[in-house]
Amino acid sequence: MAKSIDVSDLDIYYGDFLAVEGVTIPIAARSVTAFIGPSGCGKSTFLRSLNRMHEVIRGARVEGKVLIDGQDLYADDMDPVNVRRLIGMVFQRPNPFPTMSIAENVLAGQRLNSKRMKKKEADEIVERSLRSAGLWNEVKDRLDRPGSGLSGGQQQRLCIARAIATQPEVLLMDEPCSALDPISTSIIEDLIHELKTDYTIVIVTHNMQQAARVSDTTAFFNLAGVGQPGKLVEHGDTSTMFSNPADPATEAYIQGRFG
Amino acid sequence: MTSTLQTPRPESGASPIASSLRGRQLPRWAPRALVAAAVVLALVGVFGPLGSWLVLVGWCVAAVIPIWSLAVEGRRKATDRLVTLLVSTAFAITLFPLGSILATVISRGAPVLSNEFFTYSMRNIVGEGGGIYHALMGTLLITAAAAAISIPIGLFTAIYLIEYGEGTRLAAWIRFLVDVMTGIPSIVAGLFAYALFVIFFGPGVRMGIGGAVALSVLMIPVVVRSCEEMLKLVPNELREASYALGVPKWRTIVKVVLPTALAGIVTGVTLAIARVIGETAPLLVIAGLTDSVNLNLFDGRMATLPVFTYFSIIVPGVPPGPSIDRAWGAALVLLIIVMLLNLGARLVSYFFSPKGER
Amino acid sequence: MTSTQSPERRRTTPTRPGDRIFRGTSLAAALLILATLAGVAVFLTAEGIPGILASPDDVKHGTTFVDYVVPLVFGTLLAAVLALTMAVPLAIGVALFISHYAPRKLAAPLGYVIDLLAAVPSVVYGVWGISFLAPALVPLYRWLEENLGFIPLFAGPASATGRTILTASIVLAVMVLPVITAICREIFLQTPRLHEEAALALGATRWEMARLAIFPYARSGIISASMLGLGRALGETMAVAMVLSASGVVTFNLISSTNPSTIAANIALTFNEATGLTVNALIASGLVLFVITFGVNFAARAIVDRRKDFSGAN
Numbered sequence: 001m002a003k004s005i006d007v008s009d010l011d012i013y014y015g016d017f018l019a020v021e022g023v024t025i026p027i028a029a030r031s032v033t034a035f036i037g038p039s040g041c042g043k044s045t046f047l048r049s050l051n052r053m054h055e056v057i058r059g060a061r062v063e064g065k066v067l068i069d070g071q072d073l074y075a076d077d078m079d080p081v082n083v084r085r086l087i088g089m090v091f092q093r094p095n096p097f098p099t100m101s102i103a104e105n106v107l108a109g110q111r112l113n114s115k116r117m118k119k120k121e122a123d124e125i126v127e128r129s130l131r132s133a134g135l136w137n138e139v140k141d142r143l144d145r146p147g148s149g150l151s152g153g154q155q156q157r158l159c160i161a162r163a164i165a166t167q168p169e170v171l172l173m174d175e176p177c178s179a180l181d182p183i184s185t186s187i188i189e190d191l192i193h194e195l196k197t198d199y200t201i202v203i204v205t206h207n208m209q210q211a212a213r214v215s216d217t218t219a220f221f222n223l224a225g226v227g228q229p230g231k232l233v234e235h236g237d238t239s240t241m242f243s244n245p246a247d248p249a250t251e252a253y254i255q256g257r258f259g
Numbered sequence: 260m261t262s263t264l265q266t267p268r269p270e271s272g273a274s275p276i277a278s279s280l281r282g283r284q285l286p287r288w289a290p291r292a293l294v295a296a297a298v299v300l301a302l303v304g305v306f307g308p309l310g311s312w313l314v315l316v317g318w319c320v321a322a323v324i325p326i327w328s329l330a331v332e333g334r335r336k337a338t339d340r341l342v343t344l345l346v347s348t349a350f351a352i353t354l355f356p357l358g359s360i361l362a363t364v365i366s367r368g369a370p371v372l373s374n375e376f377f378t379y380s381m382r383n384i385v386g387e388g389g390g391i392y393h394a395l396m397g398t399l400l401i402t403a404a405a406a407a408i409s410i411p412i413g414l415f416t417a418i419y420l421i422e423y424g425e426g427t428r429l430a431a432w433i434r435f436l437v438d439v440m441t442g443i444p445s446i447v448a449g450l451f452a453y454a455l456f457v458i459f460f461g462p463g464v465r466m467g468i469g470g471a472v473a474l475s476v477l478m479i480p481v482v483v484r485s486c487e488e489m490l491k492l493v494p495n496e497l498r499e500a501s502y503a504l505g506v507p508k509w510r511t512i513v514k515v516v517l518p519t520a521l522a523g524i525v526t527g528v529t530l531a532i533a534r535v536i537g538e539t540a541p542l543l544v545i546a547g548l549t550d551s552v553n554l555n556l557f558d559g560r561m562a563t564l565p566v567f568t569y570f571s572i573i574v575p576g577v578p579p580g581p582s583i584d585r586a587w588g589a590a591l592v593l594l595i596i597v598m599l600l601n602l603g604a605r606l607v608s609y610f611f612s613p614k615g616e617r
Numbered sequence: 618m619t620s621t622q623s624p625e626r627r628r629t630t631p632t633r634p635g636d637r638i639f640r641g642t643s644l645a646a647a648l649l650i651l652a653t654l655a656g657v658a659v660f661l662t663a664e665g666i667p668g669i670l671a672s673p674d675d676v677k678h679g680t681t682f683v684d685y686v687v688p689l690v691f692g693t694l695l696a697a698v699l700a701l702t703m704a705v706p707l708a709i710g711v712a713l714f715i716s717h718y719a720p721r722k723l724a725a726p727l728g729y730v731i732d733l734l735a736a737v738p739s740v741v742y743g744v745w746g747i748s749f750l751a752p753a754l755v756p757l758y759r760w761l762e763e764n765l766g767f768i769p770l771f772a773g774p775a776s777a778t779g780r781t782i783l784t785a786s787i788v789l790a791v792m793v794l795p796v797i798t799a800i801c802r803e804i805f806l807q808t809p810r811l812h813e814e815a816a817l818a819l820g821a822t823r824w825e826m827a828r829l830a831i832f833p834y835a836r837s838g839i840i841s842a843s844m845l846g847l848g849r850a851l852g853e854t855m856a857v858a859m860v861l862s863a864s865g866v867v868t869f870n871l872i873s874s875t876n877p878s879t880i881a882a883n884i885a886l887t888f889n890e891a892t893g894l895t896v897n898a899l900i901a902s903g904l905v906l907f908v909i910t911f912g913v914n915f916a917a918r919a920i921v922d923r924r925k926d927f928s929g930a931n
Contacts, residue, residue: 335822335825336822338822338824339822339823339824339825342823342824342827343718343823343824345710346710346711346713346714346718347714347718348710349706349707349710349711349714350710350711350714350715350719350727352707353707353711353731353734353794353798354730356734356745356791357730357733357734357737359745359749359750360737360741360742360745363745363748363749364741364744364745411646412646412649412650413646414646415642415643415645415646415647416643416646416647416649416650418643418646419643419644419646419647420647422643423640423643423644424644424647429647430647432651433647433650433651435918435922436650436651436654437650438914438918438921439654439911439914439915439918440650440653440654441914442845442848442849442852442910442911442913442914442917443657443852443907443910443911444851444852444853444854444881444906444907444910445739445852445854446852446854446881446884446885446903446906447657447661447852447903447906447907447910448657450661450664450884450899450900450903451656451657451660451661453664453900454660454661454663454664454900455656455660457664458660462892462893462896463892476653476657479650479653480650483650507633507635507636508636508639509633509635509636509638509639509640510635512639513639533736534736536738537736537737537738537739537740537741538738538739539738539739539740539743539854539855539885540739540854540855540858540881540884540885543855543885543888543889544884544885544888547889565738565739565740565855568740568741568744569740569743569855569859572743572744572747572748572859573859583748586744587744590738590740590741590744593738593740593741594737594738594741597736597737597738598733598736601732601733601736605729
């Protein structure tokens with residue numbers, strides 16, 4: 001498990017509108033990479049292009065290459081559905097399926113694809129995933145209750161369990177804590193620390209302290225101006241980025257002078 | 260602004276504001292008491308022995324409120340109270356036909372209901388006796404066939420509109436024409452089915468399945484609209500969560516979107532069935548009427564409850580009494596079926612909607 | 618437009634067979650609806666044209682089609698317009714009562730009660746109209762004839778059975794009332810709270826708030842709701858067929874025993890005995906009704922849609 005990603009010269013369009021321009025960045029395996037930047041700078045769009053989720057929006061497309069283990073995600077014969085099985089995703093707002101129980105939510109990736117498995121195997125997956133997501137002890141007695149009955153922080157960990165139950169290579173997180181309270185946030189940050197031993201994690205965050213706390217590498221995105229495409233300004237080791245950034249815009253953003 | 264606030268208040272008493280806020284008002288009990296009196300008078304008028312003119316007297320009692328208000332509170336308040344009176348009167352007037360229909364149909368239909376009424380057809384019946392078994396079965400069969408045609412077409416169209424066609428010009432046109440289609444007169448739907456079946460079976464064709472086709476024309480747009488509304492309510496986040504798990508779009512629709520919207524869809528479909536099960540005109544044209552039990556949708560005339568009711572009261576035969584009684588009985592049964600479907604639809608949406616935040 | 622940018626990539630992305638089948642089925646269903654709507658027009662035209670062209674000798678009614686259908690169109694429009702004149706003010710009042718006057722908790726149940734009125738089958742309305750309402754209205758018609766007989770509408774002689782075009786219109790009004798009420802209620806409830814609160818904050822009474830905030834916002838909605846009600850009233854068949862004692866004349870006399878018939882009622886009453894070209898003439902009259910209601914509904918929906926664009930809702 002856990003593979004590295006190489007993005008080279010990626011442009012993302014919505015129709016004729018160029019949303020993100022010319023991103024080149026390596027993402028190391030078994031590490032946490034954080035994307036920071038002001039609102040609307042394209043960091044979420046870029047994240048979604050890493051598992052082709054942006055294609056859900058009509059007219060969205062990319063030019064450039066995203067290589068995972070040397071394989072181009074955007075090659076002509078690549079099926080976006082298979083790409084997403086390889087690269088899991090956790091969203092801003094917890095979104096467990098309301099019609100499914102906690103256990104069914106965890107197994108959703110397998111069940112929705114009609115994968116047949118024995119009860120014992122299924123139970124193992126549920127327990128392993130929930131343990132990895134740090135939720136097992138809280139829910140083990142009510143696995144057949146609806147997932148929407150949990151608290152916000154628990155729901156988000158349930159969504160993480162659901163994403164890792166299919167054993168993806170990479171885990172993308174789109175502002176996973178922005179809808180949560182501080183305590184739930186810190187639980188999830190601890191969880192990210194534990195998960196990075198097994199997964200390549202990419203996280204988008206609005207919160208610079210969070211980026212500093214959880215990530216190994218940080219990438220700063222910015223807009224050149226209103227109506228201009230978003231760009232990757234610089235990326236590097238998190239401690240370097242926060243103590244001694246190369247670009248003045250990065251420094252201004254990190255010190256809270258804009259954004 | 261601040262300067263006016265700092266201007267020292269004139270020394271004309273403790274609270275000039277309070278006195279300007281206090282106007283002459285009707286005593287608080289007055290409107291309530293008058294309305295209560297009016298309602299009591301109206302109820303006595305409708306149900307009591309004194310005659311329905313008491314309803315008018317009751318209304319006049321309530322009408323005292325705006326007049327009194329004009330004298331005490333001034334014109335603006337009086338207008339407001341007058342409108343309140345008119346609007347409430349409009350609602351009361353609307354309740355009248357509903358109450359009257361329910362009362363007459365129940366009081367005249369209920370004595371007719373009996374075991375025989377539900378289990379006999381009208382074959383070889385002259386005068387008293389006989390029942391609605393044939394019409395009841397016909398209604399159930401034709402409506403079931405109409406539902407079997409309409410639900411898949413309607414549901415898949417809604418899926419196209421929401422999941423595939425969103426934002427395309429074709430979808431916008433279909434949506435618009437579905438709206439227009441809801442306005443097709445039921446008799447025109449019947450004529451359409453007739454004109455269609457004449458091509459295959461020649462003039463004078465009468466067939467149960469034709470009735471089902473006609474009802475489908477009326478039912479499909481209703482199903483599309485309600486399914487579309489329900490699919491729209493499914494949060495996009497759920498679709499994204501499913502895609503992110505590597506689930507193909509069609510499986511996402513079948514296993515995530517539809518189950519989430521299921522309660523709403525069932526409610527909408529039930530209401531659509533309730534709407535067409537009472538349709539008369541198209542069945543009159545294409546399904547006709549017969550006195551015998553016919554359970555074959557593809558073979559000749561088929562009796563249905565609404566058409567049976569219609570003919571029983573319009574051409575009652577000699578003596579007319581028993582036939583008219585049967586008409587009331589059939590109308591009551593039809594009304595009960597429709598009301599049960601409506602009630603069932605509400606219960607489904609009440610109990611089976613997915614819990615949790617939307 | 619956008620696909621021209623990189624057509625090669627779009628086309629070659631593999632789609633799964635399941636997706637293709639599902640998408641195809643749903644598109645087919647949608648197209649089938651268009652085909653049905655076209656089919657209604659095509660089949661009615663195909664079967665109707667012989668009836669339009671038929672010579673007076675070949676049909677039961679013994680006139681040309683135009684002479685046959687014009688009185689029916691007149692009756693249809695008269696009944697529908699009368700019904701609407703009664704129903705629209707009442708429906709607006711009821712909608713306002715439910716949305717802004719009734720206690721908040723009661724609003725939804727009261728709405729259901731009005732919806733029940735829409736659920737009553739038309740044949741039940743017919744039975745009720747012919748055996749309860751019509752006889753009950755006879756004294757009123759006598760009174761109208763005696764006291765307001767100088768107005769041509771009430772010239773009389775008053776019908777002894779009460780089965781007049783006015784009675785039919787009253788039944789129609791009751792039937793379209795819930796349709797109009799439901800739409801008006803929705804629109805009244807959508808009035809932006811800020812507008813309402815702004816009006817109340819200016820010291821407006823509740824009625825002034827309705828005039829300042831609700832009606833301007835809801836005007837086009839009320840118009841299109843009324844037109845949808847009109848479409849419904851034009852096409853309603855059974856209640857009219859049962860209640861009205863029709864003789865196919867053209868008259869504005871609303872309370873006499875000789876009344877104009879309507880297209881829909883005429884079809885229902887004569888279709889079963891009709892043969893040959895008479896059937897075609899009836900289908901042609903149905904086509905005329907279809908065109909009228911289609912036009913009314915088209916206009917109503919167009920107003921609704923335009924309103925959506927302007928209000929920026931959703």
